[in-house]
Amino acid sequence: MAAIPLAFAVHQAIEGMVWSAVEHSAVALTSGSLPAIFKFFATIFWPVFVPFAVFMAEEDADRKRILAVLMGIGGLVSLAYLVQLLNSDVSAGVAGHSIQYTSQIKAGASLPVWMLSGAQGGSDWILVPYAAATIGSLACSSLLPVRLFAVVVAISLVTLMVLNRTTLVSVWCFFAASGSLMIVPAIHAARFKYALASQRNAAPSRVSS
Numbered sequence: 001m002a003a004i005p006l007a008f009a010v011h012q013a014i015e016g017m018v019w020s021a022v023e024h025s026a027v028a029l030t031s032g033s034l035p036a037i038f039k040f041f042a043t044i045f046w047p048v049f050v051p052f053a054v055f056m057a058e059e060d061a062d063r064k065r066i067l068a069v070l071m072g073i074g075g076l077v078s079l080a081y082l083v084q085l086l087n088s089d090v091s092a093g094v095a096g097h098s099i100q101y102t103s104q105i106k107a108g109a110s111l112p113v114w115m116l117s118g119a120q121g122g123s124d125w126i127l128v129p130y131a132a133a134t135i136g137s138l139a140c141s142s143l144l145p146v147r148l149f150a151v152v153v154a155i156s157l158v159t160l161m162v163l164n165r166t167t168l169v170s171v172w173c174f175f176a177a178s179g180s181l182m183i184v185p186a187i188h189a190a191r192f193k194y195a196l197a198s199q200r201n202a203a204p205s206r207v208s209s
Contacts, residue, residue: 001057001146002187007049008177011041015170018092018099031091035101039090042101042169043081047074047130051137057190060142067140074133077126087111098167124165131157145186152179 014037021030051074055067088103105111117124135157138150156175160168 001053005180008180012177014038029093035090035092044078047077047133050134054137054141070133070137073129077129095167099170100167143186145182149182
């Protein structure tokens with residue numbers, strides 16, 4: 001779980017390089033590895049890593065069972081996005097003051113409609129299981145700062161869905177990256193809880209000795 005803010009830092013650094021590539025492009029558009037790597041983090045990495053990280057940090061058995069289900073959902077979401085990414089050419093361009101990522105299905109590739117996004121002639125239904133795997137797993141944590149992080153991510157998603165879906169991927173990841181700093185007090189709380197439990201377990205030994 002402590003690696004979540006670090007992974008977000010890498011993710012945002014990649015988008016910084018995307019911005020630089022766009023600014024130096026004569027057509028204000030860039031394609032290639034950088035936009036694809038950003039999309040990999042946004043659509044494939046997070047649905048698997050977030051529920052896994054929360055699962056590994058969780059001690060409550062009931063919560064771990066729920067998180068195991070969410071990991072399965074996240075795995076299916078990541079698999080669908082992986083197939084889409086492998087069959088698409090990803091480009092990035094400026095839209096307003098944000099980056100808009102566009103995926104164009106490669107020539108000769110054929111994907112079912114349910115696997116296409118709204119921009120590709122499909123729908124964005126996959127956001128539902130995506131949110132369940134990511135936001136749902138954060139909300140399932142027994143650590144209060146992590147649950148508050150889930151609230152921040154959920155509010156930012158709903159707000160962007162209403163105001164501007166065009167740059168949702170970029171802006172939502174930015175808000176999530178900023179909110180991930182709430183993981184820091186969660187780690188400190190977990191360490192304090194562990195140290196306190198260790199002291200309590202050691203107390204009977206000292207008394208008996």
